[in-house]
Amino acid sequence: MSGNAGDDNMESSVHLAVPIPFGGEEQPLLMDGRSAGGVSRHRSNTISSIMSGYEVVKEYFDKKKFVYLLLASLTVYCAFLAAFAPRTSLVRDIRRINSSKITEAEVYRIFLDTMHEHNGAQDHLRNYTHQGHNIGDQNSLEYTVNQFKQMGFEPKLEKYYPWINKPVHTGVTLYRKEEIAFEATMMEDCVQDDPTSCSKDRIQGYHAYSSNGEVRAQYVFCNYGTLPDYLKLLDAGIDIEDKIHIIRIGPISQGLQVRNAELYGASGVITYTDPHDDGTVTAKHGFLTYPEGPARNPSSIKRGSVAFLTDFNGDPTTPGYPSKYPAMERLSPAGKIPTIPSVPMSAKEVAPLLRELNGYGVQIGNAGDVEGFDYSTGPSPDGVEILLQNEQDYQTVEITNVVVEIPGIFQEYDIIIGNHRDSWGVGGAGVSNSGSAILLETARGFSQLLKRGWKPFKPIKLISWDGGSPGMLGSAEHAEEHAQIIKKHSLAYLSLDSAISGTQFHCEMNPLLYEIIRKAAKYTSFKMEDWTLFDEWRSISNLTGEDLSVETDLAPFQYHLGIPSSSCRFQNNGSGDPILASNSNYDTFTWMETQLDPDYKMHNTLAVLTGLTTLMLSEKELISFRTQPYFAKIQTHFGKYHKRLISIFPYDRQLLRLAKTVSDLLQSLETSESQLFDDENALLNSQLIQDYPGWLFYKKISLYIRLLRANSKLKQLDQLFLTKRGLEDRPWMKHSLFAPDTQLGLQETILPSINDALQDYDREKAIEWLVMLLNQFHNVKSLME
Incomplete structure (x- = not known):
């Protein structure tokens, strides 16, 4: 026994010599795996131990208990988070998830600080207007692109190729018998105090889309060329057919003036601006004329488009x-532009023609200020004729829109700010490069926000249109190309056209935008003074939201695509403001700086208002439209039409019953449905900014779903009044509530088809559109429920 034990001990103490590589000393290794130096060599034993442990755990592991333990741990963890995590609102959660770096309050503060610290409008206006920049001009294009790039934006260029005329020659010559009595220059006088008025880029007075032709004929004076004016001429027995019609520019668009003249047989048309229509600021009232004073220079010419806009x-x-594309399928412009030649003239050069009419025919209209003219209709006596010459070069011209896009957290809806940079002839300070300067200033405010880490909640687009003067070419072509995208995603269009032409603030708008613009005005200082634009607006018109002016770049958006639009501006107050000679060679930065806005504070005011309005649309999760003002305006106008329907068709039971049904439904929409809808949205908005503990996360999910649903309804509302076929005889105009007035053309008409039916005494048309409106109002009611 002992021997065996000794043998065992001997075996356990036997050493083996293990060679150590690289010249190290040999270390004896014990048979149990330990080195003689005490270094453990238990790798194999360790693996064996792990495997043995795994087998033990496997044998005794209870999967069900483990799952319960895991769930219990997660529950405790979530409860801990719910109990001790900070309370947050849905709004803050959305911004935190999307890494928004600055708060909404900071956004407004930074923008206002940026706009108040510096005003670059003067530099922009001077750069745009120191030379001619008609449609397709490359200098103004390059300036716009460079300015956007310097701000850190990446502008996109969008090219189109519209068919348009460029002037070659216009002329008006007065003949007495066969002798030339007077020949017009068709150009403004060069005045030394305004260098731009003497520019080499000056062009003669002409009309966009006027017909080529040369006509020699007797002539008549037709006042403003309205339909009532022509009826007066006919009632007085004045021979107006095959005559050249001289028409003073006034409350009717030049396109409709020429169309009316064509309808009543004119062979040609001359338009001019009568100083009398400038109100009290005229030479007759003792004011000096530009450049010495605020009154209109009598040689100014109001160029314009005569397309049927x-x-x-x-x-x-x-x-x-x-x-x-330049070479693409095109349709005939017949029916969209005149077929007779027309030219504009100054009051100074039209006077010799009009004086020949004194004592002939009858006197018509209000008195005017054309020197020596008694406002007789004519026709001119035998042998006294006018030679009217109009040579235009019609061709396709490349135009370029400049588009800047600021991406948002949610790409679903965007806000568009736009203005056209081209002008008539030289200058164009008031119309429309005051708006171009404001557009760039607004962009500067946004660029500073972006540098501070801002990302708008909704995207913003800034667009400089080309070709706005002849007929909203750039904006209309853009709207036609991107129609489906704009209808789906664009929330509002803010126009800056003709932004500064006087000192009195006016704001034209779709009623859905009324509350937003009014709120923005509260935070906009008027001319950087201790007086808000809201206070100024209230003192002038009690915060009235006016009907839109239609010959601007907002028209394709509001009337063709149903995008709520606005145009806020400073315009002539009619009682002392200097007169802007729009579309003339006197609409210059010199006029702006010496007569109207020398320190460019009104430019700054509108830039702030535009930016704040955009931010209030962009930074709010819930679209900030209110529907009650919208339906209140429609109800007010329909109430007037309803009374006229009763007066014109007193015994037509079908029509009157239908009109009563529409009136009742509209009344309900104004007084109950819209109020309830707006109140529900106001409640939702308050809940979006309310803080909730983490364990109420399901409420935030519910709020988010309600937010998406409410925004979808608000976005659709105005577009529910679009008709696929368009208005009668005006298929391009799609909106059944808002459209250009067919008789005057400069302002919009509310419920245009009902208005047209009443003017034409057309029962069938009235019934047809009452049915259309009834269906549309029902659709809106269903949407708001």
Whole structure:
């Protein structure tokens, strides 16, 4: 026994010599695996131990208990988070998830600080207007692109090829018998105090989309060329057919003036601006004329478009689709532009023509200020004729829109700010590069926000249009090309056209935007003074939201695509403001700085208002539309139409019953449905900013679903009044509630088809559109439920 034990001990103490590589000493290794130096060599034993442990755990492991333990741990952890995690609102959660670096309050503060620290409007206006920049001009394009790039934006260029005329020669010559009595220069006088008025880029007075031709004929004076004016001429027995019609520019668009003249047999048309229509600021009232004073220079010429812009906007050869290429299929412009020649003239050069009419025919209209003219209609006596010459070069011209996009947290809806940079002839300070300067200033405010880590909640687009003067070419072609995207995603269009032409603040808008703009005005200082734009607006018109002016770049968005639009501006107050000679060679930065806005504070005011309005639309999770003002405005107008329907068709039971049904439904929408809808949205908005503990996460999910649903309803509302076929005889105009007035053309008409039916005493048309409106109002009611 002992021997065996000794043998065992001997075996356990036997050493083996293990060679050590690289020249180290040999270390004896014990048979149990331990080195003689005490270094453990238990790898194999360790693996064996792990495997043995695994087998033991496997044998005794209870999967069910383990799952319960895991769930219990997670529950305890979540309860801990719910109990001690900070309370947050859905709004903050959304912004935190999307890594928004600055709060909404900081966004407004940074923007306002940026706009108040510096005003770059003067530099922008001077750069745009120191030379001619008609449609397609490359200098103004390069300046716009460079300014956006310097701010850190990446502008995109969007090209179209509309069919348009460029002037070659216009002329008006007065003949007495066969001798030339007077020949017009068709150009403003050069005044030394305004270098731009003497520019080499000056062009003669002309009309966009006027017909080529040379006409020699007797002539008549037709006042403003409205339909009532022509009826007066006919009632007085004045021979107006085959005559050249001289028409004073006034409350009717130049396109409708020429169309009316064409309708009543004119062979040609001359338009002019009568100083009398400038109100009290005229030479007859003792004011000096520009550049010495604020009154209109009598040699100013109001150029303009004579396309029928009440019916369509954009290229008349590609109605409804964009003119993307120079060589593409085009339609005849017949019915969209005049077929007789027309030219504009100054009051100074039209005077010799009008004086020849004194004592002939009858006197018509209000007295005017054309020197020596008694406002007789004519026609001119035998042998006294006018030779009217109009030579235009019609061709396709490349135009370029400049588009800047600021991506948002949610890409679903965007806000568009736009203005066209081209102008008539030289200058164009008031119309419309005051708006171009404001557009760039607003962009500067946004660029500073982006540098501070801002990302708007909703995307913003800033667009400089080309070709706005002849007929909203750039904006209309853009709207036609991107129609489906705009209708789906664009929330509002803010126009800056003709932004600064006087000192009195006016704001024209779709009523859905009324509350937003009013709130923005509260935070906008008026001319950087201790007086808000809200206070100024209230003192002028008690915060009235006016009907839109239609010959601007907002028309394709509001009337063709149903995008709520606005145009806030400073315009002539009618009682002392200097007169802007729009579309003339006196609409210059010199006029702006010496007559109207020398320190550019009104430019800054509108830039702040535009930026704040955009931010209030962009930074709010819930779209900030209120529907009650919208339906209140429609109800007010329909109430007037309803009384006229009763007066015109007193015994038509079908029509009156239908009108009563529409009236009752509209009344309900105004007084109950819209109020309830707005109140529900206001409650939702308060809940979006309310803090909830983590364990109420399901409420935030419910709020988010309600938010998406409410935004979808608000976005759709205005577009529910679009009609696929368009208005009668105006298929391009799609909106049944808002459209250009067919008789005057400069302002919009509410419920245009009902208005047209009443003017035409057309029962069938009235019934047809009452049915259409009834269906649309029912659809809106269903949407709001």
